[in-house]
Amino acid sequence: MTIEGSPQGAAPDLPGGSQMRASDAERERIAEVLRDAVAEGRLDMEEFEERLDAAYKARTHAQLEPLIRDLPAPGAVPGAAAPGAVVAPAPLPADATGLAARDGWAERIGGTPTSKWAVAVMGGFGRKGTWTAPRAFTAFALMGGGEIDLREARFEGREIVIRCFAFMGGIEVIVPPDLETHVSGIGIMGGFDHRGSADGDPTGPRVTITGLAIFGGVNVQRKFRKEDQKRLKTERRREKQARRDELRAERRERRAELEGRRAERRARGHDLGH
Structure with a gap:
């Protein structure tokens, strides 16, 4: 970039x-x-x-x-x-961060885990939606694949460890952009993607993704939540429509101006003819 x-x-x-x-x-x-x-x-x-x-x-x-x-x-x-000049930090909102108030991390921490492990052997598994991630979750994929989506998830505690083991298979972990995530897994004749590691909202959970990939892969991606994606798409559609309307209005004005000039030239020609 x-x-x-x-x-x-x-x-x-x-x-x-x-x-x-x-x-x-x-x-x-x-x-x-x-x-x-x-x-x-x-x-x-x-x-x-x-x-x-x-x-x-x-x-x-x-x-x-x-x-x-x-x-x-x-x-x-x-x-x-x-x-x-003296650089002073900008004042924070009353709740320490506006993002925390919007995303409601406090309301998403706590509860009974939905499951503590997932296995895919020549098949697949998925953990997505409003499931509750445990403090320690283990995922295993052998000649299969799995998806762990944390964008809408709740969390049993503030410290979450996800252990991924992929052998001739693949596991994808999806996290929202504002979730603190640390990736420390190892790939042997395979890949363990560390690009998803990043700091996040300090009021939210801290997720550590570790494990092993042999002849397979573990991919960690940061993606928007579905409602954010829909909101952004809707806003972009509105902006494009507003721009199209603006361009149409400009074209109508230009056409009207041209018609006015033509009418003026015709009127002048008619006056000269008399």
Whole structure:
């Protein structure tokens, strides 16, 4: 991903504390700006997911600031103050983070686990929807496949460990963008995808995904919740329709203007003929 004004893979040397360590609250504020941008159609989904992943992995202000440099961000951007200025963190909402209030992590922690293990032998399994993930969940796939979707899940506790073992098979784990996730599995003649590792909302659960893949694979993906996807698609459709209506109105105005000019020329010709 390349951000305008910042070479790919290099953090800009910014004044005003650009190398200061970023806090979880600052990462969340950047993530919120990115969510607003994709909802407004300023970013497509692919670019949004790249920037969001970079925001949750950022360690300094210099890594955060380029992610929203080309976006209209409300308030000050961490690390973007003038030379010599004192950078003060923006005030947090009363509940410490607006995202926590919106997503309701507190309401999703606690309860009896739906299941503590899943097995697929030359077949498949799925854990998705509003199931309750246990503190320790074990998934095993032998010449088969499975899906573990945590986007709508509840959690038995704040610390969740998912152990995935894939032998000549595959397991996919799907997490929402704001869920803290750490991947530490090993792939032998197979693959264990660590790209899903990222910090998340500090008020939510912490999920550790570990295990082993031999001649198989474990894939960890960060995806929007279904209602968020529907909302973004609806907003994009509305924006496209509004733009189409605007273009139609402009074309009607141009046609009316051309007709007016033609009528004026005809009137002038008629006057000259007399």
